[in-house]
Amino acid sequence: MASRSDDNKRKVKSNEAMKNVGVSKGAWTPEEDRKLAEVIAVHGAKKWKSIAAKAGLNRGGKSCRLRWLNYLRPNIKRGNISEQEEDLILRLHKLLGNRWSLIAGRLPGRTDNEIKNYWNSHLCKKIKQREQQSTRQEKQRLVLLEGANIPEENSTEQADEEASKEPNFDNVNRFFDLSIEEGQVNLEWVNQFLELDEATLGLFSQ
DNA sequence: AAGGTAGGCAACCGCCACACG
DNA sequence: TCGTGTGGCGGTTGCCTACCT
Structure with missing residues (x-):
């Protein structure tokens, strides 16, 4: 059964079609x-x-x-996304989420559409694999801790809460405000944000 | 060789923000 | 201040191709 919003979408769509x-x-x-x-x-x-x-x-x-x-557009790069570029995309996506145009802005010659497509077809799978692997590792860790009766330093709930926190877009917006001279912005938080542990990065270089 | 399927990518769609009269 | 047009953006679609059975 089609919802009202579906009907509205169709109406809008047909209006758009008429315009075109x-x-x-x-x-x-x-x-x-x-x-x-x-x-x-x-x-x-x-x-x-x-x-x-x-x-x-x-x-x-x-x-x-x-x-x-x-x-x-001139100076446009197509295909052959390097490991460095891939790494940068991963880091920026971790920082910014799906703000493709901002990510593309930090990759000279790359377009938001290309990066979005690359993410959806390549990196998304890697992320899912990584998540599955880390879930397995976490389960193994908990089993081991339970067996040894060792109290946890940090609960998974706390970790989930940390992971689900929204990026601080105030800082992000300042970072990407090109009208601000780089020297005027404290970039320390960026370094902290972008620091991925070696184990995580290692998964992507395999 | 032919049909089916999945992946990659170009292009479209719809929403939103902003500029302008 | 408001209405309209335009551009920018992210999400989605659909075509093409390579690979598999």
Whole structure:
């Protein structure tokens, strides 16, 4: 049974579709890429709706923007994400969560879309494997502690509570505020936040 | 060789924030 | 101050390809 919100979504969707009547969708052709790049070379990458019109493209402004940012933009790197980049993505994701554009901002030549895709197709699995492994290790540890009757230093509940804490976005926002000179920001907390133990990192270098 | 399946990735969708008149 | 248009973002979809049976 479809919910009311589902119905609303469908209505919105059909309205969107009506707005886009006559607008091309799907994969971009080399010809479209060429036209888009030419117009941006002349007029710059702003006012995407007018860029689409000037290029004579039957595309929406959003589509043009996405194509430019994710594919046509100069100095863009594609594929072959290095171990260093992967490590940085993992650390930044731990710090920021799914704020892909911010993460991409710290990886020159990489796009938010690429990083998001890479995360969803590669790193997500690694994280799950890591979690399963650490759960197993924790269970083994508890069994051993129980057998030896040793009191725990830190309960799993406390650990879970720590892990579920929201990142401090005030600090995060300051870190990514490029208007602030680096020297003015105390980066000590970043170092603390990004410190992963060697065992954790070791799992990703295997 | 043909059909099925899973993974990767480009592109789209919908929401939100902001600029501008 | 309000309404509208546009751009930016994260989530999601769907196509293509490689691999498996």
